[in-house]
Amino acid sequence: MTTHHARALSATRDFDGVRALDAVDLDVGAGQLVGLLGPNGAGKTTLLNLLTGLRRPTSGRVELFGGDPREAGNRRRLGVTPQQTGVPETLRVGEIVDFVGRHYANPAPVGDVLERFGLEGLERRQSGGLSGGQQRRLAVALTFVGRPDLVVLDEPTAGLDVEARHVLWEALREYHREGGTMLLTSHYMEEVEALAQRVVVIGGGRVLADGDPDDIRARVGTHTVGFRAETPPPDLPGITRREHDGNRVRLLTGDSDRLVRDLVASGTEFHDLEVTTASLEEAFMSLTSGDEPTRRES
Amino acid sequence: MSILLLHARYQFLETIRVPIAILGTLLFPPLFMLLFVVSNPAVGNHPTAATFAAGQMAFFAIVSAYMFNLGAGVAEDRARPWQSYVRTLPAGPVNELGGRLLNAVALALLSLIPVTLVAALLTEAHASVGQLAGALVALVLGGLPLLLLGLAVGYALPLKAAVPVVQLLLFPMAFAGGLFLPPRMFPAWLDALSQALPTRAGRDLVVGTLTGAPTAATSVLVVLGWTLVCAGAAVFAYRRDEGRRFR
Structure with a gap:
């Protein structure tokens, strides 16, 4: 039997009468590496917000490690990436890592985390003084501070140059090799292909396709x-x-x-x-434009 | 509890890392003391008048620390994506709120130091240790309505509106509550109006404990009443904000 680290069961979410997520079913099993793709406004962020406990579904259900994500206890094995722009500017890098780590039972040592993400030597630097790339790496590093079993990464490498992106990919792959489970969104088709073993395409609040990357690639125009x-x-x-x-x-x-x-x-x-x-937007047009043959029966 | 203290500690660190933001809170009360009390021998050299003035200004320091730190601080927190991230950590939202409140109280206590130093060193103000301890309790508790009002403003308004609204609420209430000029200098109508204000009631409790002057029992009731009203407003604003962002 597969254990589900995160699960959505017919999860629907409305905002002021507008349906952002429409009866979405998704399960992320232990050890899986799932890429969530979709154009802006497709419902990716809404889905992640439900799974990480920030929002509750209008109807349907979401589960995190078998419980309600809105209960703090069910988030003990979860790691989430903050938006880079939001990290408190006046706090030092080491302080921010310490702050996050103290929320978890068995956090990774601050030095280890910084080294893994190429931030060694910056421990005493205020986060507002970091370069954009360093801030991005700090944000991703925070995801892993609590040694989580499931990480949720929203656009982990947005704004990074190619080299930094590959360094980050290697860290993510290492986490997966050690048994970690990952759910990530990205604007880069290349990134999802490089990392994910399974791709879920979302458009208009629905799951349009769910399969391995080759399968999806064959069905969207790349x-x-x-x-x-x-x-x-x-x-x-x-x-x-x-x-x-x-x-x-x-x-x-x-x-x-x-x-x-x-x-x-x-x-x-x-x-x-x-x-x-093709840009991702273009690629998804072929799935989201409603051409029935490309849509999987569910 | 330890997570709540963790939040309080980092809130405090963040606050003091931007010295200019707390400079006003720390500097204005002793500055007012210098301008209105020290430079005016009729008050500064008069033990009772100087003690009254010091109590009033200490209370102003407390309420302005409460209102600015919470009104602007909460509004700023709400505007930051960081708060959404913190909400995904394995800790309930009560820790962040509790940390904020502890931080506000810590800053308020800190703001008492400069004004107390000026009063003790440069004026004839005097009080026993027991009176000072009593006044400290009166300061922290008497300011509760304003602490809750700051919280309500912070949860109800965006940052750009929260700061001017805090100013618009704080300064007239501080003046009419007798924190700048003693109420005995007020015209009769203002004195009557003043009795109903939380700033006046808090001020009366503070100077009462500090000097041993008789305090009307109604002062306690006024503070309690305003505490309930402002708590209601804070809970309403908090729930509305939660509903918008985290439901």
Whole structure:
């Protein structure tokens, strides 16, 4: 039997009559690494707020380690990332880590935490004096101070440069290797692919897809193939969305190599070919625009 | 309890790390003492008048520390994403609120030091140890309505509105309560109005314990009544804020 570290059961949440989350079912089992993807306003943050006890569902239920997340006792094995901008500016790095650690039964030593996230030597620096990247790393480090069994990371690497992002990924992977469970959101498709074993796509307050990254990648358009053509191309396999603007054609697909080969084979006259990685927003358009074939039966 | 003290400790650290923010609380009461009491020999050199003035100004120090620290502090906390994060830690919201209140009381006690030093060193004010101890209790408890009012303002208003509203409430109430000028200098109508104010009732309790002057029993009732009213307002504002952000 799987033990659920976090679970939503038909969780619905309304804000002033507007439905932010619509009967969402989600379970995060022990040891899983789950990436939550979705455009802004999809309901990701609302879902995380329910699971971490900040909000309560309008109907349905959420569980954290089998209990109500709003009870402090059920959050003892939970670690959450604060928003980087919110860390108290006048407190020193070591003080902030100490403050958070003292909420937990068996916190990691301050020095260990700082070293793991590349913050050694900054213990006595006021957090307001850190660089943006250091503040971001401090925020993520706080998630792990209490040696949690489940961490919830909302956009952990937003605003970090590539190198810092990879250092952070390595720390997250290490946590997972040691048996940790992780639920993270990200704007970067690449990040979710690099870290998550399971991807849950949310749009319009609903779970649109839930599967392993390859499965999801195949179903959302991850690349755009753009070109000019006087006659529109035929309906080729793998196109998840198409846009026409005059003679400019943009096709969204999970497999651009195959699409280009098929396009050439179809004999379509085209020029100005360009293949780009789709933005996450674009990628999700193919799932959220309501094309029934891409939606999983639940 | 230890988590509550932890919150209080870090609240206090945060507060004193921005000295300019508490400078007003610490500096204005002794400054007023210098301006109105020390520089005026008729009061400063008169033991009873100087003791009255010191008691009034000490009470002003307490209520202004309560109202500014809680009114502005709570409003600022609410605007910070950090508070949402703290709410995900394994501790109930009572710890943060309790920590805030302890911090406000600590600052209020701290604000008594400069005004007491000025009164003791530069004026003829005098009081026995027993009177000082009694006055300390009267100061902390007599200020409770204003502590709760500060809390209500902090939970009800955004930071930009909270600070001016605290000023608008505090200074007229401090004046009309006889904290700057003794009420015996008031015209009859102001003296009558003054009796109903929490600042006046608190002031009467403080100078009463400090000098042994008779205090009307109604002062205790007025403080109690305002404590209930302001507690109601604070609970209402707290619940409304909770409902908006954490329900």
